Amino acid sequence: AKEKQLLRIRLDTKQRRGKAVTLITGFVGTDEDLNILGKMLKVKCGVGGSVKDGDVIVQGDVRDKVLTILQKEGYKKARVI
DSSP states (O other): OGGGOOOEEEEEOTTTTTOOEEEEEOOOSOHHHHHHHHHHHHHHHTOOEEEETTEEEEESSOHHHHHHHHHHHTOTTOEEO
16 A cells, blocks of 8 residues: 555665666555556656666656655655655
8 A cells, every 4th residue: 555655765876977866765566556656756757767676766866856746646654865
């Protein structure tokens, strides 16, 4: 359930040539649901990104925007690290 998932949102620059990305980890569910979540976040933030190894990667430092979007979608335990 969305309200029971603990999603962690953090800024990551490792092995990305100095470019900052917002990394969303901790999703529990099917790969299809993860792809849907990733696409929704990319569209609402207006940036690019991808879904790899169970994580959603969104380009740029959009941690606050991602947090508000996830909370509106029902992910109550999402937090920024």
